[in-house]
Amino acid sequence: MGVNATSWIAQNSDSLGAGSIWVGEDIALGQETFVLTASSLLQSKSVRVGTGIIPVTVHNVSTLARTGVTLDEIGSGRFAYGLGIGGIQDLEKHGISIKKPVTELRKIVEILKRLWSGETTYSSSEMFSLHGFSLELTNPINIPIFLGVRGPQMLKLSGEIADGVILSGPFDYLRYAISIVDSAADQAGRIKGEVEKVIWVPTIPTFKGIQEKVARRVVALVIADTPDAVLDMLSVDRDKVNQIREVVASSSPKEGAEFVDDELLDVFSISGSKEHMVDRFEELVGIGATEVVIGPPFSGDWREALVEIFAEVDSRRSIP
Amino acid sequence: MRWGVALNVREKLSDTVRKAEIADQGGIDQVWVTDFPAIRYAPAVAAAVAERTTECRIGVGLVSPLLYSVTQIVQFMSTLADTYGERFDLLLGPGDRHALASIGIKHSAKLMVGKTKTALEKVRHELSEAGHNSSVFLGAQGPVMIKASLKADGVLLNYADLEMVDWALSQIRNKVPKNFHLGIFPPTFVGDCKDFERNQRVSFSAAMVAIGINSIISESFGFRDKIEKARSLMKERQQIDSEVVKSLGREILQRFVFCGTGEQLKDYLKELEGIGISSVVFGPPQGTRRNGIEILVNVKSVI
Numbered sequence: 029m030g031v032n033a034t035s036w037i038a039q040n041s042d043s044l045g046a047g048s049i050w051v052g053e054d055i056a057l058g059q060e061t062f063v064l065t066a067s068s069l070l071q072s073k074s075v076r077v078g079t080g081i082i083p084v085t086v087h088n089v090s091t092l093a094r095t096g097v098t099l100d101e102i103g104s105g106r107f108a109y110g111l112g113i114g115g116i117q118d119l120e121k122h123g124i125s126i127k128k129p130v131t132e133l134r135k136i137v138e139i140l141k142r143l144w145s146g147e148t149t150y151s152s153s154e155m156f157s158l159h160g161f162s163l164e165l166t167n168p169i170n171i172p173i174f175l176g177v178r179g180p181q182m183l184k185l186s187g188e189i190a191d192g193v194i195l196s197g198p199f200d201y202l203r204y205a206i207s208i209v210d211s212a213a214d215q216a217g218r219i220k221g222e223v224e225k226v227i228w229v230p231t232i233p234t235f236k237g238i239q240e241k242v243a244r245r246v247v248a249l250v251i252a253d254t255p256d257a258v259l260d261m262l263s264v265d266r267d268k269v270n271q272i273r274e275v276v277a278s279s280s281p282k283e284g285a286e287f288v289d290d291e292l293l294d295v296f297s298i299s300g301s302k303e304h305m306v307d308r309f310e311e312l313v314g315i316g317a318t319e320v321v322i323g324p325p326f327s328g329d330w331r332e333a334l335v336e337i338f339a340e341v342d343s344r345r346s347i348p
Numbered sequence: 349m350r351w352g353v354a355l356n357v358r359e360k361l362s363d364t365v366r367k368a369e370i371a372d373q374g375g376i377d378q379v380w381v382t383d384f385p386a387i388r389y390a391p392a393v394a395a396a397v398a399e400r401t402t403e404c405r406i407g408v409g410l411v412s413p414l415l416y417s418v419t420q421i422v423q424f425m426s427t428l429a430d431t432y433g434e435r436f437d438l439l440l441g442p443g444d445r446h447a448l449a450s451i452g453i454k455h456s457a458k459l460m461v462g463k464t465k466t467a468l469e470k471v472r473h474e475l476s477e478a479g480h481n482s483s484v485f486l487g488a489q490g491p492v493m494i495k496a497s498l499k500a501d502g503v504l505l506n507y508a509d510l511e512m513v514d515w516a517l518s519q520i521r522n523k524v525p526k527n528f529h530l531g532i533f534p535p536t537f538v539g540d541c542k543d544f545e546r547n548q549r550v551s552f553s554a555a556m557v558a559i560g561i562n563s564i565i566s567e568s569f570g571f572r573d574k575i576e577k578a579r580s581l582m583k584e585r586q587q588i589d590s591e592v593v594k595s596l597g598r599e600i601l602q603r604f605v606f607c608g609t610g611e612q613l614k615d616y617l618k619e620l621e622g623i624g625i626s627s628v629v630f631g632p633p634q635g636t637r638r639n640g641i642e643i644l645v646n647v648k649s650v651i
Binding site: 035060094163 | 393426
């Protein structure tokens with residue numbers, strides 16, 4: 029996503045009525061997420077700006093801690109830190125493997141909280157090693173941590189320790205995921221609803237010029253990155269899904285898009301008219317989402333599409 | 349002479365931005381946003397500085413290629429330039445060994461230098477390929493890095509002593525490409541320096557650089573033994589404290605810091621120009637206080 033698109037969103041977020049902006053990181057691709065997040069905070073006034081997500085596998089933990097302090101100061105408390113291990117495809121592509129991802133993510137969240145509370149840390153794990161590192165903070169800072177996760181152990185971890193969870197996937201999976209997060213939060217003695225649920229499903233406003241082939245390409249990529257455990261929950265044509273995954277792995281999402289039919293498009297994305305899209309957002313709220321993220325991909329007349337979608341949301345809010 | 353000042357050492361972001369505004373409005377050519385071991389992440393701070401300044405160039409660094417990959421460095425420099433215009437330069441260097449060790453990065457000095465040299469070429473090439481005009485500087489002390497800097501757009505030496513600077517320049521004097529920036533980036537303090545060993549911020553900054561000095565230089569200038577003793581003492585005490593500073597002594601510390609009045613600074617800059625230096629970056633503690641920036645602006649206005 030380019031800087032112009034990000035700037036437009038940041039500058040118009042308040043008038044659109046958005047509650048948050050989430051800036052994602054594709055490992056080694058595109059613009060740098062921390063700078064984009066900083067500029068989004070600087071160019072907006074009241075929205076929350078979060079990273080969605082930063083793969084902890086490609087940054088030194090001290091950098092994660094330092095970026096947290098910096099962005100928290102830039103945003104005067106409007107920053108939220110979205111963290112995760114990273115997408116399966118991305119990690120494989122960059123030769124990154126991690127033996128115990130759940131343990132590692134837990135340790136990283138713990139160490140970040142300790143550093144932000146002002147501690148000098150001596151701690152090590154599979155991925156980091158700190159020897160007397162401190163952020164030299166005079167006052168502790170409290171940065172909300174959101175975890176972008178998928179599997180059941182990761183979902184439980186989020187329910188236990190995160191301020192929020194960023195979820196993506198088909199509706200059947202999302203119901204399951206939210207129930208695990210809530211159950212884990214309850215077992216950890218947390219207040220009901222304490223863990224925010226941000227749902228980030230590909231939203232493709234085909235009503236404003238974005239072509240269906242773009243939507244199918246995005247869905248092919250999403251299918252390729254969806255773990256078997258999630259696919260097992262769905263009543264979709266598994267042979268077709270496997271075919272898409274093979275084609276994406278051997279050539280590209282563009283080729284895989286040819287096998288994405290209307291049913292898969294509807295299961296793995298939210299597209300169509302603005303009314304239909306907002307209907308689907310309301311379904312998500314019904315299953316427990318506290319926030320729904322619109323986009324990417326951003327193509328076609330996406331700016332106007334955003335304006336119309338937010339207007340549709342607003343019009344429904346104003347109906348008593 | 350091009351003037352720069354280092355910000356973002358330990359101060360809060362709002363202080364850094366305010367000082368950058370004063371420097372920008374006062375005609376300072378460049379503000380340098382330091383990175384690790386600074387607490388705040390330089391590229392994000394540079395974005396905040398860019399939002400509030402219009403004229404000055406903004407330097408990011410020193411950035412260590414041991415902490416960030418080449419791709420990450422190119423990404424943050426490109427994103428800054430794409431968002432705020434072509435105002436950004438980069439300073440690369442291996443970084444402080446002890447500070448890097450505290451975050452789990454431990455390499456031999458040879459490997460640190462090797463990785464930095466490789467990163468320099470790649471970063472410069474990739475930024476150029478992406479159409480950015482950022483200058484890439486190399487922070488250097490010893491002969492290997494000074495020579496390696498010829499593949500950069502400039503070198504910044506982190507000592508102040510004219511004899512040492514001249515020695516450094518002698519390593520590359522006849523090989524310097526056109527438009528190459530020869531600069532220094534030492535700890536500085538413009539003010540009363542009669543008893544600078546007692547000024548902790550000045551003497552500690554000088555001691556930090558002195559202790560990390562390349563052994564070829566300390567040998568060449570006859571203070572290797574004292575540096576080694578100070579290093580041992582620092583290891584024993586696990587930090588630079590007043591005893592470590594005292595063990596180095598005024599004669600050595602003075603080589604690593606400019607400490608003097610505005611008048612003395614004017615004379616010093618003339619001497620630097622005389623030996624070929626075209627750029628000076630006022631390192632900490634000068635930029636740690638708002639007043640320090642105002643002093644620089646005042647001195648620059650009368651030169």
